[in-house]
Amino acid sequence: MGWGARQGAPEGPTMDEKQQLFICVGTACHQLGVRDVLARLEHLLCEEGLEDHVELRGMFCGEECEKAIYMQLGETSFGHVRPHNIEQVFHEQIRPCLRKPTCVTG
Numbered sequence: 001m002g003w004g005a006r007q008g009a010p011e012g013p014t015m016d017e018k019q020q021l022f023i024c025v026g027t028a029c030h031q032l033g034v035r036d037v038l039a040r041l042e043h044l045l046c047e048e049g050l051e052d053h054v055e056l057r058g059m060f061c062g063e064e065c066e067k068a069i070y071m072q073l074g075e076t077s078f079g080h081v082r083p084h085n086i087e088q089v090f091h092e093q094i095r096p097c098l099r100k101p102t103c104v105t106g
């Protein structure tokens, strides 16, 4: 799973690109445990079989520190994520926004 840093607003994916879930690694988000959130997110994506369809990317301060830990997926943002609630946020908010992997039938 790729992991890179970026600056600026996320760009929308094309249909054949991995979806990029941007996670703020700025100071406020770091202090609230973004490293633990990332580890759990990677595990959740694997559990859902989405590790090849979603790229986790770091971004510098999203200027939404009052919502830390802060994430963006396209035009959708997710705030107040914490290590203790990432599973709930993932299943209730993030997962429904992800494209389903293309099914290959024989």
Ligand code: FES
Pocket (backbone or CB within 6 Å): 024, 025, 026, 027, 028, 029, 030, 060, 061, 062, 063, 064, 065, 066, 068, 069, 070
């Ligand atoms: S440090 Fe994460 S939004 Fe500012």
